[in-house]
Amino acid sequence: MQRDISIIAEKIDETALQAGRKSSAQMGAVIYFLGVVRDTEGPDQIAALEYEAFEKMARHQFDLILDQVEKRWPIGSVRLVHRVGRVGAGEPSLWVEVTAPHRAEAFAACQFLIDEMKKVVPIWKKAVF
Secondary structure, three states, rough: OOEEEEEEEOOOOOHHHHHHHOOOOOEEEEEEEEEOOOEEOOOOEEEEEEEEEEEHHHHHHHHHHHHHHHHHHHOEEEEEEEEOOOEOOOOOEEEEEEEEOHHHHEEEEEEEHHHHHHHHHOEEEEEEE
16 A cells, blocks of 8 residues: 655645545545644634644554555555645645545545544644634
8 A cells, every 4th residue: 555644834735636536447446634723712703723743653643554454455545635734724634545446445445534534643623813
C-alpha cells in the first residue's frame, strides 16, 4: 500500500490533490473525504479553528493506523493532508484519498482511518471566537 501523509500550514488545494492521483487499473474505487471547519462549536459561533500538532508523534500514529488498514483491507493507496494553524470556518482542514479494488473496502478503510485518527493522533484544535 502506498502512503502519503502531509501536515501542512498552507491551504488545502483539492484540485491539485485530485489531479495528482496516480491511476491504477486494479483500483476500481477512489474515495475522497474533505473535512471542513464548521462555523459553530457546540452552541457558539466561531470564526476559525486553530490546529496544533506534535508532528513526529502524529506521523508515527498515522503509520500505526495505516498498518492496521493494510492488514484489514486490500487498499492500493492512502493520501492524507491535515492542515495546522488557523483554519477559517468553511475552509478544509482535512483531505483524504483512499483507493481500493472495490467501493466497500475504500469506504470502510477511509471511515476507519478518520475515526482512529481522531482518537489517537496528537492533533489538537481550539476554537477562535
